[in-house]
Amino acid sequence: MSEQNELEPPSEEFLRAFVHSASPAITCELCGRINYDLSGTDMDPGELDGLNKKQKAEPDKYFGQDNRIDWGTIDGKQFAADCPCNKVREFENWIWHHRQEIGSYLKARLTLEVTQTTRQLAELP
Numbered sequence: 001m002s003e004q005n006e007l008e009p010p011s012e013e014f015l016r017a018f019v020h021s022a023s024p025a026i027t028c029e030l031c032g033r034i035n036y037d038l039s040g041t042d043m044d045p046g047e048l049d050g051l052n053k054k055q056k057a058e059p060d061k062y063f064g065q066d067n068r069i070d071w072g073t074i075d076g077k078q079f080a081a082d083c084p085c086n087k088v089r090e091f092e093n094w095i096w097h098h099r100q101e102i103g104s105y106l107k108a109r110l111t112l113e114v115t116q117t118t119r120q121l122a123e124l125p
């Protein structure tokens with residue numbers, strides 16, 4: 001189990017870009033922790049009680065939150081937006097740190113895509 005890092009939480013801007021769903025419970029695949037909604041909304045009968053019992057037995061593996069769990073996917077793994085591991089902030093920091101390189105890459109790649117698409121369009125009858 002990963003411990004919480006000392007980084008600030010991911011920004012709202014990052015979460016708006018990468019969070020695409022909300023669920024009653026989700027495994028944060030960046031750390032293995034089960035994040036779940038303490039209200040039990042949209043859970044099967046007994047599911048919330050089961051999660052609460054597991055949380056008492058393994059408090060580092062289960063994390064209850066006061067609302068549905070916002071989640072997204074990054075590097076092929078689902079992450080819970082408010083997971084205590086805060087591993088997603090490391091991705092945000094990496095992207096921001098390399099924004100010049102990423103911007104140059106996106107510009108070059110999109111230019112190539114436009115060039116290829118324009119050529120394909122010109123070849124159509």
Ligand SMILES: [Zn+2]
Pocket residue numbers: 028029030031032033080083084085086087
């Ligand atoms: Zn996590």
